[in-house]
Amino acid sequence: MSGTKAMKMNILDEFEIKGFWKLPESEEEVSGILFYSKDKITLELLGSFGDEYDIPNKLNRYDIVHGFSDKGEEFTLFDVYMSTFSFNAPGILTESYLVSEFIVGANFKSKEEIEFYSMSIYPTYLAEWLDRRNFIGKYDENRNLKSIEWLDSVAFEYRVEELNVNIKEIQYINESANTQHKFNWTTQTGLQITPNKTKNLEWFLDVSHSLKNLLTLIINQPIHIIRYNFYGDIDTTIGGNEKYRKKYCYFRTVRNLTIKPKFDESSAFVKFRDIEDSFEFIINNWFKVQAEYETIFDLYTSEFYKTRYINSSFLSAIQSLETYHRKKFNTKLFNEETYSSFAEKIIEYAKKETPEFASKIEGMLGYGNEVSLSKRIKELLGNMGEDIKEYIIGEKPKQKKFIQQLVDTRNYLTHFDKGKKANLLESFDELFYATQRLKALQIVIMYKELGIEENFVFDKIKNTNQFSWHLPKAKKVLN
Template identity: 25%
Template sequence: MRVEQEYKKTGYFWLPESEEDKIPGVLTISDGGRIELEIVGHFNEAIQASTDNTEISRIIGHVEGDGLVTLNDCFYTVKNIAFGGISKSKILVQQVLSGAAWEKDEAVTFNTLSFSVDCLDEWVGLSGIKVDRDWNNKTATISYSAPENISLMLNNGLKLKICFAYTLPGAPKVTEAKITQRAYFRLESDRLIDLSEFTTLVFKITNLMCFATNEIVTIKNLVATSREIQFEPITGKQSPVPISIYYQSIPFAEKTPKKNWHEMLFNFKTIADVAEEVFNKWLDAYEDLSPALNLYFSTQAGAQKYLDGKFLALAQGLETYHRRTSTETLMKPETFDSLVEEIIKGCPENHVEWLKGRLAHGNEINLGKRLKKIIEPFKQHLGSSSDRSKFLRKIVDTRNYLTHYSEDLKDKTAKGREMWAICQKMEVIFNLHFLKVIGFNEDKIDSVVENSHLLKRKLQEI
């Protein structure tokens, strides 16, 4: 989670069941979403409780500027006990809900959740700002008409909107007139749903944005509302209380990326006529492909610090992807079962269990064949038949060596820059399949490859 300005606020904090026992403290939320609460003393003055209990499910607070806050899933990182003096304790917090307080075991549910991600304005590419200049008469006219919200119905019954927030210049403005616009996503539900359901969707949509923009983008500005939490402003009409949400989300990039639309794999305009289908196909893909998707995105986010680890994650991801999308076997299941039965008949009784274990996966195709099947739809982008064979053989030998350390494969493995180049091509294979998953046809995929300098550069590495 991106926190563009450090959140550091003083206040009083207490346990939901002990509101009378308030403790002063400082709540800090750093960029990335790391949350720490520093308090004077601790929440249970009994020495036995102080030494034994380190976890606290929920803490309530009242902080400057924001009012009520709810801190969920907390545990002590420093728990000091003072005998007659003043001591401070530190608590790591997994989640902050700013704007309201929940009871100890009360479920956190909402009807809406709004959020943004890095580079979203550039990806959406829609602006209501229009500037007309007349250089001869030294005049300029700036007008603004907010773009219409884009509404997409998701298969899970929720609605996903792409909305536009804006600010207009106030009065009087003598030397400056400023109009700003910001795109953001808004998830809406007719029923109250658990916050975790919303954040799971946010994670998946953020990964789609990472894929589309060719960049690790981070979520920011999470605000939720519930029809059960209302306030009455001066208008006299009740309105939902906006609840700001903070937590340590993934993916996260320390440096805020800057990306122009032509540097992206595709932008919103590319999918505008089928956007609902694209988002649904991507979200539905997580039902079957989440292990492969997570392995791919872990390599993009830098989870593997060494090249060997990145290579193995990509190779495993491609193998997992094929396992999840194909039921192909070496022979028909009934033929294989009959063969196994015949083999076991001739096995000494004391080795039968061992043999069954060895044969359990004997009908599966090997990694080389899986990779060949994976690249088949896109082989025209991966060189000649000879080039593709060498490329696949190198992946298999390198994977087997790094996994099993067979000495006979040592001289056949990729190392250094060659391994890096192979990783680049494996990433492209993932990209092409992800495009297929979200509904891009062959012509549209060819167009993406032709217009993406990044993909072409990766394909030319070897």
């Protein structure tokens, strides 16, 4: 789609921007087209950024490229790499560049100078999950639709003290009409993030990524942000009593992005109405524990966004539980001071008697005071109620067996040595259902860190399609 205003587009759209492009420190403009799709951003130039006598180099890379479109929009392109060039004599030199991301609305000189007052993001499935039902139809006595009315719902606005920020539910409304026979009225639900002072681009993107992960955890679907709007200083070019802030749009590539044509609310692990009264509390806790447990949350949510291979999914879940235990329990085999004293003596001896092995021994001793995976899982299970453990795994003998299955299988997938591993899980079904159990354990742990009662999580596990089907089946396969 050419001749397009990028401000009206979102990350799901494909479009072309015709315009002139230049480097920030240069006055020389080059004609070209910016091609956008969610998988790839390309800038095609009819000419060159270099001197006309320079030979193009595929190593050419520019931090910033400025653009001005035929529709009057300003662009700032970031991390621009040359991919191909072509020259024919007689003919015109052409260059093609890959672009990592770009902002519509201004020519910024550097990323470091960019600061915004607020940001609005529009995640997939958010509207369906909130289930506001803003439209209401009015019918005549024959049940013929006569009009549609918009009902303002009570949108939430929360204060997140950890970030000194307000998070507010908002609506982005699109309408188009042919007054003779057609009227289209659509909305997108988003979140407006307004800090107590201006913040840079990376700060806003980090917060949006964190909120995306929280929604992924709760909704139990891969969440994608399909529109980023940023707002800056008051726009003095607009007259009248109303004051508007300058608006900017942000675009980047999002590979492997798929969206369900219809989102089924029953797919969500937790429905909004079940936590509406405590959602502000949950968001605040999320940002409180995010720094300490970011790796655990990322390992869980990243599984929603990549091609799933059962071995890597199993190992990722194990790693998440191990990392959590290490941070939460800090269990060691020996007192740290005692162990350090022993380790120093062993290393000193090794350097003296077997210097060729000293560095290897020193590396091994770096982890020598860590407890086993078996003990870690036992302690994690010991921190959960009996009912939920029995529902996910089974009674105590089955729990003991499952722990050994995890240990044997993790060791085999790490070292590929079967040895005498009597409880090794080898088939796809065994690994799949073991991973489902691990995911259920991850969810219990993460929700408890967010301040949610275990009984509430247990109820959701029993009544969610994924776990209510997979966990009973896991007992038949694994027990």
